[in-house]
Amino acid sequence: MKPTLIQKIGRTMKKASPTILSCIGAVGVVATAVMAVKATPKALELVKEDSRKKHDSDPYAATRMEAVKACWKCYIPVVVTGAATIACIFGANTLNRRQQASLVSAYALVSQKYNDYKRKVKELHGEDTHKKIMESLAVEKVDKDHVIYAQGFMGNSSLTFDDAGEEERLFYDSFSGRYFTSTISKVLQAEYHLNRNFALSGGEIALNHFYELLGIEGIEEGDTIGWMVNDEMYWIDFDHSKVVQDDGLECYIIDMVYTPGTADEYIV
Numbered sequence: 001m002k003p004t005l006i007q008k009i010g011r012t013m014k015k016a017s018p019t020i021l022s023c024i025g026a027v028g029v030v031a032t033a034v035m036a037v038k039a040t041p042k043a044l045e046l047v048k049e050d051s052r053k054k055h056d057s058d059p060y061a062a063t064r065m066e067a068v069k070a071c072w073k074c075y076i077p078v079v080v081t082g083a084a085t086i087a088c089i090f091g092a093n094t095l096n097r098r099q100q101a102s103l104v105s106a107y108a109l110v111s112q113k114y115n116d117y118k119r120k121v122k123e124l125h126g127e128d129t130h131k132k133i134m135e136s137l138a139v140e141k142v143d144k145d146h147v148i149y150a151q152g153f154m155g156n157s158s159l160t161f162d163d164a165g166e167e168e169r170l171f172y173d174s175f176s177g178r179y180f181t182s183t184i185s186k187v188l189q190a191e192y193h194l195n196r197n198f199a200l201s202g203g204e205i206a207l208n209h210f211y212e213l214l215g216i217e218g219i220e221e222g223d224t225i226g227w228m229v230n231d232e233m234y235w236i237d238f239d240h241s242k243v244v245q246d247d248g249l250e251c252y253i254i255d256m257v258y259t260p261g262t263a264d265e266y267i268v
Helices: 005-054 064-125 127-141 184-200 207-214
Strands: 169-173 178-182 204-206 226-228 238-244 250-256
Touching: 005 064, 064 127, 178 184, 184 204, 184 207, 184 250, 204 207, 207 226
Parallel strands: 169 250
Antiparallel strands: 169 178, 204 226, 238 250
16 A cells, blocks of 8 residues: 555654754744843833832832842743743754664664674585675676765875875775775775774774775764674774676675674674
8 A cells, every 4th residue: 555645744754853853943042042132122121110110210229039020921932932942952852862773773683684694604605605695796786887986095194105006996895785996905004094093992983984994985874883892803804805797897895704783782
């Protein structure tokens, strides 16, 4: 049964609700400030008028408590708008956390299945079979008309030799399923700098940092997953293999030995 237009709109609104609430919150902050500015002159006049009545026509003799009692009604719209703004801001934050939790949970399930697959294939058929499967998947996904190019190498320090004239090659990242062109030395340097920063950061680093070092775009969940030191892993290993298609096109596959995960997955 196809979803109705109302159902589609409802799903779209649900996905966009954190953004909508954030926009409403931003508008609310401005509206609260404007309303407070507009209410202040009227409030001051009420305070002066009340002071004249209670202090022998002196407009400035009112105490703080008397001033509050005289003008508090002027600020009711301001308080209501401010409270609604705060509610929107906290609501957007809560929804964002829920969406992130759902994303992490979904990734954890996929990651677990992927790890189970790799372990079972290696257990039943050996390491060579696993590599052949990865190679065949890469060949099937090659798009000759569209190649993703790396836009440069980034890192805290650099060992690049741009004037060496090294040939660029086609690489395939098996984790994100993406292709990019770079040189072998730059890829190896990205892996080295990832481990270097992994050690300097105290043993915790995000997946998107690796993609940043490669010079390619990060992925949506790449800031919330990555690697963390535990009893099994102190170095982020990568497996490399090369596949040659029938037409002679070469592709170098980068396979992550330790699949990136959340912090909870690395707690022993």
